[in-house]
Amino acid sequence: MGEEIIVWCDDDTGVCVANAYCPHLGADLGPDVGGCVRDGRLVCPFHGFEYDTGGQCVATPFGPAPKAARLRVYETREIAGLIFAWWGLGGRQPQWHLPPDELDRAGWSNHHIWISHFPGHPQETTENSVDLVHLSHVHGYDSVSRVDPLEIDGAFLRSRFDFCTTRRIAKVARMRLDVAANALIYGLGYSFVEIRERSIGLDMRMWILATPIDGEVIELSIVSQTGPVHSPSRKFAGLAFLPVRLRAPIVNKFMAYFQKRDVLQDVPIWSTKQYRRRPRLSRTEGEIGQYRAYCAQFYADALTAAECEATVADQPAAN
Numbered sequence: 279m280g281e282e283i284i285v286w287c288d289d290d291t292g293v294c295v296a297n298a299y300c301p302h303l304g305a306d307l308g309p310d311v312g313g314c315v316r317d318g319r320l321v322c323p324f325h326g327f328e329y330d331t332g333g334q335c336v337a338t339p340f341g342p343a344p345k346a347a348r349l350r351v352y353e354t355r356e357i358a359g360l361i362f363a364w365w366g367l368g369g370r371q372p373q374w375h376l377p378p379d380e381l382d383r384a385g386w387s388n389h390h391i392w393i394s395h396f397p398g399h400p401q402e403t404t405e406n407s408v409d410l411v412h413l414s415h416v417h418g419y420d421s422v423s424r425v426d427p428l429e430i431d432g433a434f435l436r437s438r439f440d441f442c443t444t445r446r447i448a449k450v451a452r453m454r455l456d457v458a459a460n461a462l463i464y465g466l467g468y469s470f471v472e473i474r475e476r477s478i479g480l481d482m483r484m485w486i487l488a489t490p491i492d493g494e495v496i497e498l499s500i501v502s503q504t505g506p507v508h509s510p511s512r513k514f515a516g517l518a519f520l521p522v523r524l525r526a527p528i529v530n531k532f533m534a535y536f537q538k539r540d541v542l543q544d545v546p547i548w549s550t551k552q553y554r555r556r557p558r559l560s561r562t563e564g565e566i567g568q569y570r571a572y573c574a575q576f577y578a579d580a581l582t583a584a585e586c587e588a589t590v591a592d593q594p595a596a597n
């Protein structure tokens with residue numbers, strides 16, 4: 279969002295995401311310049327002001343801490359070890375909240391995180407979760423089918439769909455995956471997909487997180503995690519020789535490779551496409567119109583919202 283931020287934590291549970299410049303005389307608090315964390319406090323490299331994870335200056339090396347020396351902090355939420363921070367236009371308070379962290383962690387692998395940068399927009403990357411036609415055309419999935427109608431409740435949107443895909447392993451073996459996907463979206467930029475792979479018997483999670491950087495480029499983070507693999511199917515029989523705790527991390531690396539391949543197929547399209555305010559959709563693509571209407575709530579500009587609604591209302595009657 280065009281701002282430098284700094285993130286640190288103390289030894290308890292405090293995490294702070296703040297503007298990276300010191301309110302004293304403006305030094306960059308980042309580690310490259312010499313900012314450091316000492317006893318859970320962020321210490322400025324210039325005159326040594328110390329900040330707690332609430333953003334308040336609590337000590338200086340030469341006198342009482344000025345009360346007004348306070349970092350601009352962003353509200354944070356931790357989910358499965360990932361830190362999210364709220365950024366609101368003009369400093370707005372959060373307009374919606376991410377879900378509580380109720381995810382089971384026992385036996386799950388660590389996160390595999392892959393980050394890429396390209397020109398794009400969070401609305402466009404998340405639209406993939408409702409645009410089922412592109413799943414077969416771009417990614418080569420087959421048997422793509424919507425399970426339920428889109429569920430929309432305020433800032434929350436759920437899109438459930440099934441698909442199958444055949445993957446080649448080292449150009450010799452083929453593996454057929456039978457997937458049930460449950461995409462849970464909370465506003466622009468946060469997509470969480472629960473994945474059940476039926477033929478191997480895997481549970482996976484994937485976060486697709488788009489952060490706008492400078493008005494043109496986004497940082498897209500793909501985070502994947504695999505659940506405990508207790509009784510691997512015949513295709514993965516080799517895993518049975520490994521202790522259970524080692525299986526999920528191996529499978530996670532393997533599946534993350536496939537996910538990366540899929541995203542790399544999307545990136546050239548995302549990064550070169552034009553935004554169509556009034557997409558000319560086929561009759562079978564009503565979810566895209568619903569999704570656009572859902573997105574309208576996240577724009578401060580009422581005109582933009584009205585235009586998005588008009589997009590839905592003006593759908594052509596036939597393709």
Ligand code: FES
Binds near residue numbers: 300301304305323326
């Ligand atoms: S600029 Fe940070 S302590 Fe002076």
Ligand SMILES: [Fe+2]
Binds near residue numbers: 406412416540544
């Ligand atoms: Fe895609």
